[in-house]
Amino acid sequence: EFAKTKTLSQQRQYLPIYSVRDDLLQVIRENQVVIVVGETGSGKTTQLTQYLHEDGYTSNGIVGCTQPRRVAAMSVAKRVSEEMETDLGDKVGYAIRFEDVTGPNTVIKYMTDGVLLRETLKDAELEKYRVVVMDEAHERSLNTDVLFGILRKVVAQRRDFKLIVTSATLNAEKFSQFFGSVPIFHIPGRTFPVNTLYSKTPCEDYVEGAVKQAMTIHITSPLGDILIFMTGQDEIEAACYALAERMEQLISSTQKAVAKLLILPIYSQLPADLQAKIFEKAEDGARKCIVATNIAETSLTVDGIFYVIDTGYSKMKVYNPRMGMDALQVFPVSRAAADQRAGRAGRTGPGTCHSPVPEIQRTNLGNVVLLLKSLKIENLLDFDFMDPPPQENILNSMYQLWVLGALNNVGGLTDLGWKMVEFPLDPPLAKMLLMGAKLHCLDEVLTIVSMLSVPTVFFRPKDREEESDSAREKFFVPESDHLTLLNIYQQWKSNDYRGDWCNDHFLQVKALRKAREVRSQLMDILKQLKITLTSSADWDMVRQAICSAYFHNSAKQKGIGEYVNTRNGIPCHLHPSSALYGLGYTPEYVVYHELLLTTKEYMQCVTAVEPHWLAELGPMFFSVKESDTSLLEHKK
Ligand code: ADP
Ligand code: MG
Numbered sequence: 001e002f003a004k005t006k007t008l009s010q011q012r013q014y015l016p017i018y019s020v021r022d023d024l025l026q027v028i029r030e031n032q033v034v035i036v037v038g039e040t041g042s043g044k045t046t047q048l049t050q051y052l053h054e055d056g057y058t059s060n061g062i063v064g065c066t067q068p069r070r071v072a073a074m075s076v077a078k079r080v081s082e083e084m085e086t087d088l089g090d091k092v093g094y095a096i097r098f099e100d101v102t103g104p105n106t107v108i109k110y111m112t113d114g115v116l117l118r119e120t121l122k123d124a125e126l127e128k129y130r131v132v133v134m135d136e137a138h139e140r141s142l143n144t145d146v147l148f149g150i151l152r153k154v155v156a157q158r159r160d161f162k163l164i165v166t167s168a169t170l171n172a173e174k175f176s177q178f179f180g181s182v183p184i185f186h187i188p189g190r191t192f193p194v195n196t197l198y199s200k201t202p203c204e205d206y207v208e209g210a211v212k213q214a215m216t217i218h219i220t221s222p223l224g225d226i227l228i229f230m231t232g233q234d235e236i237e238a239a240c241y242a243l244a245e246r247m248e249q250l251i252s253s254t255q256k257a258v259a260k261l262l263i264l265p266i267y268s269q270l271p272a273d274l275q276a277k278i279f280e281k282a283e284d285g286a287r288k289c290i291v292a293t294n295i296a297e298t299s300l301t302v303d304g305i306f307y308v309i310d311t312g313y314s315k316m317k318v319y320n321p322r323m324g325m326d327a328l329q330v331f332p333v334s335r336a337a338a339d340q341r342a343g344r345a346g347r348t349g350p351g352t353c354h355s356p357v358p359e360i361q362r363t364n365l366g367n368v369v370l371l372l373k374s375l376k377i378e379n380l381l382d383f384d385f386m387d388p389p390p391q392e393n394i395l396n397s398m399y400q401l402w403v404l405g406a407l408n409n410v411g412g413l414t415d416l417g418w419k420m421v422e423f424p425l426d427p428p429l430a431k432m433l434l435m436g437a438k439l440h441c442l443d444e445v446l447t448i449v450s451m452l453s454v455p456t457v458f459f460r461p462k463d464r465e466e467e468s469d470s471a472r473e474k475f476f477v478p479e480s481d482h483l484t485l486l487n488i489y490q491q492w493k494s495n496d497y498r499g500d501w502c503n504d505h506f507l508q509v510k511a512l513r514k515a516r517e518v519r520s521q522l523m524d525i526l527k528q529l530k531i532t533l534t535s536s537a538d539w540d541m542v543r544q545a546i547c548s549a550y551f552h553n554s555a556k557q558k559g560i561g562e563y564v565n566t567r568n569g570i571p572c573h574l575h576p577s578s579a580l581y582g583l584g585y586t587p588e589y590v591v592y593h594e595l596l597l598t599t600k601e602y603m604q605c606v607t608a609v610e611p612h613w614l615a616e617l618g619p620m621f622f623s624v625k626e627s628d629t630s631l632l633e634h635k636k
Helices: 008-014 016-030 044-054 070-083 113-122 142-157 172-178 206-220 233-253 272-279 335-343 366-374 391-404 415-421 427-438 442-452 462-473 481-494 499-504 509-528 539-553 579-583 611-617 619-623
Strands: 033-037 062-067 092-096 099-101 108-112 129-134 162-167 184-186 225-229 261-266 287-292 305-310 313-320 325-332 554-559 562-565 571-574 589-597 601-608
Touching: 008 016, 008 070, 016 033, 016 044, 016 184, 033 172, 044 062, 044 070, 044 108, 044 129, 044 162, 062 070, 062 113, 070 092, 070 108, 070 272, 108 113, 113 142, 113 366, 129 142, 142 162, 142 366, 162 172, 172 184, 206 225, 206 233, 206 287, 206 305, 233 261, 233 287, 233 462, 261 272, 272 287, 366 391, 366 415, 366 427, 391 415, 391 427, 391 539, 415 427, 427 442, 427 509, 427 539, 442 481, 442 509, 442 539, 481 509, 481 539, 481 579, 481 601, 499 509, 539 554, 539 589, 539 601, 539 611, 571 589, 579 601
Parallel strands: 033 162, 033 184, 062 108, 062 129, 092 108, 129 162, 225 287, 225 305, 261 287, 325 589, 571 601
Antiparallel strands: 092 099, 313 325, 554 562, 554 589, 562 571, 589 601
């Protein structure tokens, strides 16, 4: 109601942060670094940047605001551009990987923390920024943690630079200490009377459980919107589908009038116009039911949520240093995240927040190591980490980079390593590209890398599985899922990149268009590096390039469709949707893009390789033990 009847400027003045605007600006004038604490919805993300702009900080430089998630960067920039009555990309813009919507007039720039981190490669002191707001710092994303260390240096070197760190939980004291006991500014809270209702115990089939609970609320409880947390896109879609089905059954089976239920999915790969729908008010008498991934935990504030259904799980990418691999895994949510989720209904609980394990302590550091090395930070074990990652993690990531040929025997960047840093890609994908150039099949490899950098191109609607599966099979290149992706892109191209062609073949046109965009951006970088585009009709070369980048993910056959990782013996399975099933037999050796841990360990995106490629690529790889860190000892 509020959003409908009040102008944007009246809405701005109603936010809790508005009542302390002048005090806050005063504290910022007097201090170089300030920690700002406030409940979700108090106006930190949307207002702070505007206040700084209004207070004159953008007369010489811009205000940057980092977000751990892309969705937040995009949607908040859009909101702020509306509040400032300017076009998105003009005075207010955003930048996420492979997408820069800023211009020469931009004075407020929202971006992912990864984007700002990469900018430090070109401009170590971040000269163009007058102020950086590190938003949602309590999430402790890997990039945020590295930025903490880098920004501490910038603060020391540039007196004219200001840093503001926002935090929704009680991590503030730790952040303050890290920057030398800087002030912590508290935005006074405001509470709403709210009926919070959420299931605490994770149940077996949590999608089904959540759907049931939502329907019960809808039928029996007074109006007020529902927020359901799921672990990922697939489950969100399944839940939305099931909810729609139940509603239909309900309407056809009852004589009574049933209130309308507006089912709204939100996840990072959902198109922006559909994401924006969650902020629209439902028509009178209707109820919104938002089904979200953990992006809604803190990054997005949706007013009017009365009920939170928490499945108690979330999906995280974890790195297991002992196994030396990344995997997507479903986890019960941490206590802190659960508190945060419950708090989304309008009130945060009393001070019982616990910090989640920072990402830096549980993830593959390949990218970070490469980046820090290129920033000339020689000894990573000495870097200013707020919570240093386990030494084992750093050493393993260095080991993986050494195996890829990015680091030399004394831990310095090689020529290949320097080139790899130029690409906003994970090290193996960057290696694949450069290997494609070397093997004269860059054109093909570039397409594959682009396709691997976007969400799935396959469209598999719930009631048309068989039809879409057979559409997919028509594209199969039997020895490789990677080559299947290449084949799809090439056919799309020869059909003039048409959208209707995609629809006819059960392909996601948005994902393919994104791949085309990513491809052209990677092409620009290749041009800058003066690497020419070569094309090869011999796709064995392409498979060799793939093999060179992913031989840490190589597996040997053990049974039909069953493999074990050649290094660590971890079992991994061929997924029934893989093109390799079309071969009629399963090859002895394969490499895969990543491992998905569900009921089984499934390899995602698999390519058959020749054993002698593996042998040629990595004699040292097979002879040196992973625990052997002697090559790194040289450094000390
Ligand atoms: P905080 O960062 O303190 O959690 P925000 O600045 O994100 O608070 O949100 C302040 C208010 O702005 C919210 O109550 C919400 O109503 C509104 N808002 C935020 N983002 C959007 C958006 N993308 N679209 C519409 N309204 C928004
Ligand atoms: Mg915020």
